[in-house]
Amino acid sequence: MQNLRTLPQIDKILNHKPFKDYNKGILARISRELLNSIRSNLKDEEINEEKIYTQINKNYKAFEKKALKPLINATGIVMHTNLGRSVIDEKSWQRAKQIACSYSNLEYDLESGSRGNRYDYTGYLLSTLFGCEDALVVNNNASAVFLVLNTFGKGGRCVISRGELVEIGGGFRVPEVMKESGAILAEVGTTNKTRLSDYENALDENTKMLVKVHRSNFDIVGFKQDTSLEEIAKLAKERGIISYYDLGGGAASSLACFNSEPVPQKLIKTGVDLLSFSGDKLFGSVQAGIILGKKELIAKLRKNQLLRMLRSDKITLALLASTVLSYLDKDYNSVPTVFLLSRSTSELKSVAKRINNSCKNIASIIDTATFGGGGTLPNVKIKSVALAFKAKKGQKIENLEREFRQKGVIGRIENQCFLLDLRSVLPSDESALITAINSIFGGQDE
Numbered sequence: 283m284q285n286l287r288t289l290p291q292i293d294k295i296l297n298h299k300p301f302k303d304y305n306k307g308i309l310a311r312i313s314r315e316l317l318n319s320i321r322s323n324l325k326d327e328e329i330n331e332e333k334i335y336t337q338i339n340k341n342y343k344a345f346e347k348k349a350l351k352p353l354i355n356a357t358g359i360v361m362h363t364n365l366g367r368s369v370i371d372e373k374s375w376q377r378a379k380q381i382a383c384s385y386s387n388l389e390y391d392l393e394s395g396s397r398g399n400r401y402d403y404t405g406y407l408l409s410t411l412f413g414c415e416d417a418l419v420v421n422n423n424a425s426a427v428f429l430v431l432n433t434f435g436k437g438g439r440c441v442i443s444r445g446e447l448v449e450i451g452g453g454f455r456v457p458e459v460m461k462e463s464g465a466i467l468a469e470v471g472t473t474n475k476t477r478l479s480d481y482e483n484a485l486d487e488n489t490k491m492l493v494k495v496h497r498s499n500f501d502i503v504g505f506k507q508d509t510s511l512e513e514i515a516k517l518a519k520e521r522g523i524i525s526y527y528d529l530g531g532g533a534a535s536s537l538a539c540f541n542s543e544p545v546p547q548k549l550i551k552t553g554v555d556l557l558s559f560s561g562d563k564l565f566g567s568v569q570a571g572i573i574l575g576k577k578e579l580i581a582k583l584r585k586n587q588l589l590r591m592l593r594s595d596k597i598t599l600a601l602l603a604s605t606v607l608s609y610l611d612k613d614y615n616s617v618p619t620v621f622l623l624s625r626s627t628s629e630l631k632s633v634a635k636r637i638n639n640s641c642k643n644i645a646s647i648i649d650t651a652t653f654g655g656g657g658t659l660p661n662v663k664i665k666s667v668a669l670a671f672k673a674k675k676g677q678k679i680e681n682l683e684r685e686f687r688q689k690g691v692i693g694r695i696e697n698q699c700f701l702l703d704l705r706s707v708l709p710s711d712e713s714a715l716i717t718a719i720n721s722i723f724g725g726q727d728e
């Protein structure tokens with residue numbers, strides 16, 4: 283039986299030389315939990331200090347694994363929600379860093395020396411880019427949906443098509459968020475068809491809004507009919523109520539691969555009162571909800587007390603401003619999402635050759651197709667190029683996938699090959715990718 287007195291003191295563990303670089307607070311918690319479990323779980327087995335140190339080390343390593351860390355996205359899916367959606371470019375990061383690491387005029391008017399408004403600057407930038415009267419930035423697009431419905435739809439009926447009651451990733455149901463806002467959803471039409479007359483017939487004195495939701499992650503094909511945003515906006519205007527479009531992801535540029543996605547600049551011209559989208563989907567910036575619309579309506583959103591709970595942080599605003607400035611300069615390569623999605627396959631092929639040459643040409647280079655991800659472009663296949671690896675001798679392909687994953691490289695299995703799809707690989711990740719491939723296949727002769 284273990285003598286409890288021989289268990290090491292926490293202080294001694296904290297000062298154990300091999301642990302000198304470990305975080306003290308975490309090490310203390312892990313040690314305390316282990317010692318407690320030994321005390322309450324005394325068995326006949328021999329417990330010595332050595333074993334305790336080994337176990338603490340193991341638990342600490344398990345803790346470190348959970349920390350946020352950079353990965354190489356070779357899935358081919360550029361806006362991969364599980365991998366953090368959009369990537370921020372270095373230049374934007376440096377601009378934002380200056381704001382993050384010092385005091386700023388976030389809510390201070392330098393001209394008058396009095397309180398300023400945190401939304402004015404980004405509102406100016408976004409309205410310039412999208413050609414709308416004003417704009418507001420909140421925490422994410424879910425917040426935007428909530429704030430818009432809470433401000434204009436609370437206690438009243440908000441008419442929405444049954445074909446647009448979408449669930450996006452992570453069990454997030456747009457209609458549930460809408461209900462939480464206090465608005466009463468009035469569903470009209472059917473799954474595949476909703477006509478203008480369906481909206482018209484649903485209107486009564488208590489109807490406050492007409493709402494349209496982009497079917498971000500699915501498409502209805504075949505026998506279908508949608509009511510256009512123009513028609514919805516026009517009907518709302520005639521009846522003196524508000525029209526709103528939850529766009530999901532919004533692309534700020536009409537590049538070839540975005541062809542089938544509605545662009546906010548054009549949607550605003552339909553006369554819709556308000557529309558919103560995510561900052562980190564096709565827009566390619568930081569997590570945010572971007573709301574565009576009429577000045578007086580944006581002013582009402584700004585006055586809603588709930589905005590305080592949904593408001594964006596200065597780092598977010600600085601990063602978002604930087605992305606907008608890049609778009610306004612037509613400097614699309616500074617927006618990694620746009621850069622990755624618009625690379626030609628011949629460019630990707632030369633990247634593939636470069637990488638493969640540095641890895642003894644162990645992979646074959648194949649043409650493939652991928653998707654945009656992030657709840658956008660559900661039906662659009664994007665051409666791509668991948669490095670394809672066969673399983674090692676006598677092993678399953680899943681083993682290879684795991685080996686890469688353990689080195690922080692995420693790819694996909696297709697036709698019994700492990701693919702590193704270059705559509706989503708950042709240029710800055712190429713050398714790390716080569717290192718990973720070589721370390722996995724290093725010991726193996728081709």
Ligand SMILES: *Cc1c(COP(=O)(O)O)cnc(C)c1O
Nearest residue numbers: 422423424496498530531560657
């Ligand atoms: C993605 C999406 C949202 C949620 O946006 P977040 O920025 O993730 O909060 C809401 N509505 C639609 C239609 C979407 O596609």
